Amino acid sequence: MGRVAGKKLFSIMALVAMVGLLLLPIAVSLPSLAIGADAPDAVKKEGEQKYEKGRDVYYKTEGLAIGAPAPKTVDGPKDYPRYNFESRVLLWFANQQHLYYGSFVLAVPIFCMVIEFMGVVTKDKAMAKRYDQLAYDFIKISLTAYSLTAILGGILIFTFLTLYPAFFGYLSSIFRPVMHIYALMFVAESGTLYIYYYGWDKMRDGFLKWIHLSMSVILNVIGTLLMFLANSWIGFMMSPAGVDEQGRFLGNIWHVIHTALWNPLNVHRILGNMAFGGGVVAAYAAYKFLASKTDEDRAHYDWMGYIAMALGVAFLIPLPFAGYWLMREVYAYRQQMGITLMGGLLAWLFIIQATMIGILFLSTNYYLWQALGRMRGAEKYQRYIKYLVFILCCGYLVFITPHTIVMTPAELKAMGGQQHPVLGNYGVMSAKNGGINVIITTTILSFVWYMRGNKVSTVSWSKFGNIFMGVFFACAYVNIIWLAIYGYYIPANVRVGLSVPQVATTLSCLFFMFPLNSAMMKGAKQMGAIEWGKISVRSQYALIMLATAFTWMMGLMGYIRSSVRLFWHVNEIMRDNSPWAYTHTVGFAANMISFNVLFFWVSILFVFWLGSLGMKKAPVPAKAEVPGGAPQPAAGH
Amino acid sequence: MKAIMSLGALIGVAGLLLLSGMIVGIIPSDTVRLIEGYMPVQVIAELILFVAGFTGISYMMSSMGMAFPRFWQGISCWAFVLLYLKFRVYPPIPFSVRAMYGTVSLVAVFMWVSANEEDWQKFKQPIMNVLDAKTGGNRLLRYAYLIILPILIGGFSYNAMVPKSEEPIELRTVHPAPPASTKVHGKTYTLQTSQNPYRVNPEGKYDQEYSNANIVEQGMGRLMKPNANPWDKDAQGYLKYVREGGEIFYQNCHFCHGDNLNGRGLHAFAFNPIPANFTDPGTIAQLQETFIFWRVSKGGIGLPNEGFPWASVMPPWEQHLTVDEIWKVVMFEYWHTGYYPRTWD
Missing domain, CATH: 1.10.760.10 (Cytochrome c-like domain)
Structure with a gap:
């Protein structure tokens, strides 16, 4: 007994020591972070003699201009050394690949944490084992991808240093302490990840399992902070702060990090990474499902694909709202930037983005409808799917209607002007908000149908509950569509505010109807079991489609976000004087994004293959089954 | 239920007759006009009515033992959307947008006909029949496709590649970003x-x-x-x-x-x-x-x-x-x- 207590104490102390060590670099570097506002008076006095005063371009505060001004580059081998190739494209490739892998390895540990937690708290031991196995499978894939992320990070830095030395020199002079903290945290992330992975078996049971779970929390905290720090660099490039108009650092590193767009970028990227990670794991499961030779394997990978898809979609649903917030902040920061993005030069890319978002939701709905096929008793819902298809289609068509229509001069003349009296109304924000909210609400409805697919509620108030849910959804649709129409009749600033009740309507469907449905289905009569593995192959292609669309969209949005700086390295501070300071054509960008997507998928297939090399089949205990389903295979570790 | 479906069928038949009549000019093309200011809502409302109508027609035909094959339901539905966009909405919709709408409609039709296994089997049966070519008619069709499809694809490719004298498409930025x-x-x-x-x-x-x-x-x-x-x-x-x-x-x-x-x-x-x-x-x-x-x-x-x-x-x-x-x-x-x-x- 005493030995067990000692172990517990030791493990807690080890955990605390680990956290302490992780925080140490930050604590040590804090005093040196801000020698502007928070610096001791002696330092300030000394500084005043040497340095001029400067005014922060964003915060409008004054500080000592302790940094060098942003270099005024000229096209030549000194500032822009190059191969006989467009340096920007090389950098684009290196950056995008690093981002794909970075997003994946940041998202997957969050899934592991959630799934491992579900395994720990579930009372069904067979299910607990399943969840634990699934979490382990996830982290295993992530581990190989982690090494690749680090390698790609190295390639990215070398590309910066060799092709854009002046710009990278300036950026690293501003972010010097942040970059060091980043590097230290990367070490901490690696250490925690390896302990987490290799300690899985040792910390399998009892109290140690909780310690193991706590480590996943630490792992994710570090991962998220890492991402926040990296976001501060791109935030600075888009909406610089903490420097004067010559680009001289004013001594307050927090201002440099906490730029106008940092917070919305952070939120958008977390959600985006999670949705992307879910998509990639779901595609992995789909690929394994399609390649499976046995019913057992199909059952396991069907289940894995479903869980990954559900987690991915859980983060996909709030993603458009986070994107909306980001755009709002972009408009608030610089109106020109907002118009360039959504109404001007890059507007057509946004139409492509809307198309991709629609594909994501369409694929999700399609997968759920196919998933109804593996439940006996779900036939009653399948006959109504055509109506959901119609609603989704209408919402989607409105959502993708362009504001600036591509047409030949002859078509322009036949149309009698740039604005089409019907389509013109679909091309503006009011209609698009309605469109996307209709799509999301329909997706929620599909989920509700899926959740009750093979069940019949037995609660005494089930009739009332069904009517209530039906009326609630009907009212939600009416409210969303009505507000979309009403938006044309009110001032723009009020119209922007209308998105709040629209989103609230959609979210209330999510947050009220899911629990209500769960309450109704408590103790429900099962019409038949969920037959894991008995799902159409079309569903698996839908999962692959989902993942590909995520990957393509990430590439596209990254390109749009970066392109909006136009001919600036750092917006309005450091000009890009290379020969490539122009915006690519839509066609070139689309090809480049497709190439990046293709490269990522080929390379991640290699990662999956590597992961499968270490997998050994273990005998499956008879008890260990997904409730009501076919036996699940388990890989040994 | 039957009464609702009968009403739907009536709406569907009346709508189709009206629309076809207006398109071919048997009845004046402004019999049912798109009303300025309400056009966007009117277009969606019309499409809703047509979908309700098609559901009713399908139901009635099934009830009468003359079920319309799922394959042709899908094809007709898609064709209807394309024709509606081409001939009903005025001023004419530029091709780029019609292509987008047509593609989405095609995807929607696919999602509908393959939403469950039974429907999917029904839908692809005629295609499989032609591919299997177990009857004389199907064999003939298969040969016809073998000849017609390459010609069509060749024709499209030629048309896409042949130099044209019309002005090229311009991605015009209507509202460029203003200066600060x-x-x-x-x-x-x-x-x-x-x-x-x-x-x-x-x-x-x-x-x-x-x-x-x-x-x-x-x-x-x-x-x-x-x-x-x-x-x-x-x-x-x-x-x-x-x-x-x-x-x-x-x-x-x-x-x-x-x-x-x-x-x-x-x-x-x-x-x-x-x-x-x-x-x-x-x-x-x-x-x-x-x-x-x-x-x-x-x-x-x-x-x-x-x-x-x-x-x-x-x-x-x-x-x-x-x-x-x-x-x-x-x-x-x-x-x-x-x-x-x-x-x-």
Whole structure:
């Protein structure tokens, strides 16, 4: 007994020591972070003699201009050394690949944490084992991808240093302490990840399992902070702060990090990474499902694909709202930037983005409808799917209607002007908000149908509950569509505010109807079991489609976000004087994004293959089954 | 249920007859018109009615033992959408948008016919029959496809590659991003923060809410609000400035932008594209008042690089009007169309 207590104490102390060590670099570097506002008076006095005063371009505060001004580059081998190739494209490739892998390895540990937690708290031991196995499978894939992320990070830095030395020199002079903290945290992330992975078996049971779970929390905290720090660099490039108009650092590193767009970028990227990670794991499961030779394997990978898809979609649903917030902040920061993005030069890319978002939701709905096929008793819902298809289609068509229509001069003349009296109304924000909210609400409805697919509620108030849910959804649709129409009749600033009740309507469907449905289905009569593995192959292609669309969209949005700086390295501070300071054509960008997507998928297939090399089949205990389903295979570790 | 489906079938048949009649010209093409101001909602409402109608027809035919095969249901549905977009919506929809809509509709039809295994089997059965070619008719069809499909693909490829004399497609940026500031008659205006000096309440203070309350009503007719007639000889302040803006508009702008500000003025059709239609919700309703001030002042020649291909013959009005006149005419445009200038608060 005493030995067990000692172990517990030791493990807690080890955990605390680990956290302490992780925080140490930050604590040590804090005093040196801000020698502007928070610096001791002696330092300030000394500084005043040497340095001029400067005014922060964003915060409008004054500080000592302790940094060098942003270099005024000229096209030549000194500032822009190059191969006989467009340096920007090389950098684009290196950056995008690093981002794909970075997003994946940041998202997957969050899934592991959630799934491992579900395994720990579930009372069904067979299910607990399943969840634990699934979490382990996830982290295993992530581990190989982690090494690749680090390698790609190295390639990215070398590309910066060799092709854009002046710009990278300036950026690293501003972010010097942040970059060091980043590097230290990367070490901490690696250490925690390896302990987490290799300690899985040792910390399998009892109290140690909780310690193991706590480590996943630490792992994710570090991962998220890492991402926040990296976001501060791109935030600075888009909406610089903490420097004067010559680009001289004013001594307050927090201002440099906490730029106008940092917070919305952070939120958008977390959600985006999670949705992307879910998509990639779901595609992995789909690929394994399609390649499976046995019913057992199909059952396991069907289940894995479903869980990954559900987690991915859980983060996909709030993603458009986070994107909306980001755009709002972009408009608030610089109106020109907002118009360039959504109404001007890059507007057509946004139409492509809307198309991709629609594909994501369409694929999700399609997968759920196919998933109804593996439940006996779900036939009653399948006959109504055509109506959901119609609603989704209408919402989607409105959502993708362009504001600036591509047409030949002859078509322009036949149309009698740039604005089409019907389509013109679909091309503006009011209609698009309605469109996307209709799509999301329909997706929620599909989920509700899926959740009750093979069940019949037995609660005494089930009739009332069904009517209530039906009326609630009907009212939600009416409210969303009505507000979309009403938006044309009110001032723009009020119209922007209308998105709040629209989103609230959609979210209330999510947050009220899911629990209500769960309450109704408590103790429900099962019409038949969920037959894991008995799902159409079309569903698996839908999962692959989902993942590909995520990957393509990430590439596209990254390109749009970066392109909006136009001919600036750092917006309005450091000009890009290379020969490539122009915006690519839509066609070139689309090809480049497709190439990046293709490269990522080929390379991640290699990662999956590597992961499968270490997998050994273990005998499956008879008890260990997904409730009501076919036996699940388990890989040994 | 039967009664509802019968009603649906009736609507479907009547709708199809009406639409076909209007398209081929048996009945006047304006029998059921798209009503200005309500067109977007009307188009969706019509499509809803047609879907209800098709459901009813399908149900009735099944009940009568003459079920319409799922394969042909899917094909007909898609064909209907394409024809509807091509012939019902006027002015004609440019091909790029019709292609997008057509593709989405095709995907939707696929999602519908393959939503469950039974439907999917029904849908693909005729295709499998032709591929298997177990009957003489199917064998003939298979050979026909073998010959026709390559010819069609070849034809499309040839058509796509053959040099054409028509002007190429232009990705025109209708509203390019404005500069941070603009200089008019020697004074610099910051577009993010500048305000129209004539948008004032009776106390003479800038008040957008006051002016918003006095614009014409949107929708059909665009009626003036009671006690908000700028042409009333006693009108003062905001309404008086609107009238002055109107006078400037009708002396200078209406030749191109039209009496009703809908871009269809006397000279409008000499240009391609025709001048901006201010009554469309995609033009001034989406923009800050300062954006319009900048565009009026600088005209087509002052469009930034982003405004490719600079297809605008708008004169730089700063060469003909004073700053005050430009502000007043901008205010008149908002008043007359019933739109509110965009604000960011």
